[in-house]
Amino acid sequence: MNKAAALYRKLLSEFGPQHWWPADTQYEVVAGALLTQNTGWGNVEKAIANLKAAGKMSPQAVLDTQINELETLIRPCGFFRQKALRLKLLTKKFIGIKARGSPPTRDELLDVEGVGKETADSILLYAFGLPYFVVDAYTRRFCAHHRLYEGKEYDGYRSFFESSLPREVPLYKEYHALIVEWGKRQRRAGKNKTARGIKRQRNEGKTKK
């Protein structure tokens, strides 16, 4: 067994199944993937709860909602102006995808403004059950911490995991969830430095000099 697979087993036995993605519908996964960008999940839950309470957690309802009302509903998850706009764009794409019946390609998701590689892969994996390994900030820290893989490119990390593991969707889903859980625990224990923290330290160094 390679190191990536061994670490997966270790995380799973230590933390247990994470039951990701927490959502009632496929569309909720899609919307959540966008709303959670650079945002704690707790805040995203509030935004989703607002949408549900207003009866807006459906593609057509989101499209039919005025942008300022949408902004108000998702305000708790931050970046609400751009996210409201981008949620409409992504929703339009989602409706088109469902209408034609075939799953989306990565490229067509990336064509949507506000959908980057992580969000696209989250949607492909968790909403459509396609084998794309999701790479986020925690994944990079996880790799650095365990000296699993070193690189700068998103797709480098993705290729590393996809070539190290069996091509199984449940495995990809669980592994990413476990890495996030690992990252949260590291943070609670004060054992990591975030990218932003490192950037800030560099800046402080510059100003001090």
Place this chain on the structure above:
DNA sequence: GGCCAGGACACCA
């Protein structure tokens, strides 16, 4: 009161 979060994008050198 500051730091950080399950990013993406534009702009600049």
Place this chain on the structure above:
DNA sequence: TGGTGTCATGGC
């Protein structure tokens, strides 16, 4: 290609 600023709320 790499670095930096911006977008914004809420928990700790």
